[in-house]
Amino acid sequence: MSKTPEAVAAAERWTAHNYHPLPVVIADAEGAWVTDVDGKRYLDCLAGYSALNFGHRHPSLIAAAHAQLDRVTLTSRAFIHDQFAEFCHKLTDLTGKDLILPMNTGAEAVETAIKVARKWGYLVKGVRPGQAKIIAMEGNFHGRTTTIVSFSTDPDARDDFGPYTPGFQLVPYGDLAALEAAIDADTVGVLVEPIQGEAGVLAPPAGFLRGVRELCTRNNVLMLADEIQSGLGRTGDTFACDHESVVPDMYIMGKALGGGIVPVSAVAADRDVLGVLKPGEHGSTFGGNPLACAVGIAVIDLLRTGEFQERSRELGERLHTGLAKLIGDGVTEVRGRGLWAGVDIDPSLMTGRQASEKLMERGVLAKDTHGSTIRLAPPLTITADEVDWALEQFHAVVA
Numbered sequence: 001m002s003k004t005p006e007a008v009a010a011a012e013r014w015t016a017h018n019y020h021p022l023p024v025v026i027a028d029a030e031g032a033w034v035t036d037v038d039g040k041r042y043l044d045c046l047a048g049y050s051a052l053n054f055g056h057r058h059p060s061l062i063a064a065a066h067a068q069l070d071r072v073t074l075t076s077r078a079f080i081h082d083q084f085a086e087f088c089h090k091l092t093d094l095t096g097k098d099l100i101l102p103m104n105t106g107a108e109a110v111e112t113a114i115k116v117a118r119k120w121g122y123l124v125k126g127v128r129p130g131q132a133k134i135i136a137m138e139g140n141f142h143g144r145t146t147t148i149v150s151f152s153t154d155p156d157a158r159d160d161f162g163p164y165t166p167g168f169q170l171v172p173y174g175d176l177a178a179l180e181a182a183i184d185a186d187t188v189g190v191l192v193e194p195i196q197g198e199a200g201v202l203a204p205p206a207g208f209l210r211g212v213r214e215l216c217t218r219n220n221v222l223m224l225a226d227e228i229q230s231g232l233g234r235t236g237d238t239f240a241c242d243h244e245s246v247v248p249d250m251y252i253m254g255k256a257l258g259g260g261i262v263p264v265s266a267v268a269a270d271r272d273v274l275g276v277l278k279p280g281e282h283g284s285t286f287g288g289n290p291l292a293c294a295v296g297i298a299v300i301d302l303l304r305t306g307e308f309q310e311r312s313r314e315l316g317e318r319l320h321t322g323l324a325k326l327i328g329d330g331v332t333e334v335r336g337r338g339l340w341a342g343v344d345i346d347p348s349l350m351t352g353r354q355a356s357e358k359l360m361e362r363g364v365l366a367k368d369t370h371g372s373t374i375r376l377a378p379p380l381t382i383t384a385d386e387v388d389w390a391l392e393q394f395h396a397v398v399a
């Protein structure tokens, strides 16, 4: 008898319903594959929203975690531990920035970026006290804190959670003229996802990121790139900003930085920006803890080989070529870059939810977003044959 229905019911019974998961109960996982409580195997094409870029339980990441578990796991930042400097140093090398501030979740890293930009605005730019403004994009997703949802345009994320934090202005994603018009003397930062993941893997028009960079430079405004989902190999480069050779003032990282093992996030910026913080002004008990740093070091070591970026580029081409063939055959549009795709299902056929349930029955795990979009973001360790197999299942579901 299947153990799944009871396990699904128990999960429903004991938790807040702030998620609507697919009815699959995972018991173990390796690489790109997970196995449920009934022993059925699935190809994981969500990869923890890109937290699992290196697959489940990558051997070198697991080895780093095990070794650290046997030594020391937490010190707090009241003391320094022996993994801390190496993690931060290696992350400065990867980002090309002077300094790192480690946190845990993505939302905390975004909050860090907001606080640092504001403080920089008052101390360095000379913005009027209490007037710092940050410009964000419509359709954004930057996390779930009260401040972050204050500038969300998703009613589910925002409604009923006010009063809202002031100091944000929205412009349409991809609209440089609107951005230019919104920038004023109080503007300290422009917060942008190089590709909007939750919005349905939406890439801005070519040249947009370059334009944002130029406007920020010209107006003495910080460009804050939220690379939490788009970064660390997902799009075929280390950062999605790399595709336009754009270097933001701050990289905001999370998800894959913890290798799918522990929550690890960070911001990277130069000394003139991150240097504005003094002791006591910001922090986190678990931020930059020894286990996080040990795993983070192993993650950066994987990224430094370039192997995963290359896999994402090559296999991403295979994925997008395959998906493009489905347009007109149950699929209306495909977007994305590298091993990352937003696939719009013809809404007259089925909803995104129905499509993800049908994919699940066929052994492919993916999740719908915004009604009729399926997001595909398999681990970058997926093989060409597995990509082809996932495409076959996709075709069978929508055709």
Ligand SMILES: *Cc1c(COP(=O)(O)O)cnc(C)c1O
Binding pocket: 049, 104, 105, 106, 107, 108, 110, 141, 142, 143, 144, 193, 197, 198, 226, 227, 228, 229, 230, 254, 255
């Ligand atoms: C997931 C995500 C976040 C939030 O990260 P959490 O770890 O869930 O807090 C922020 N920005 C982007 C672009 C994300 O994809």
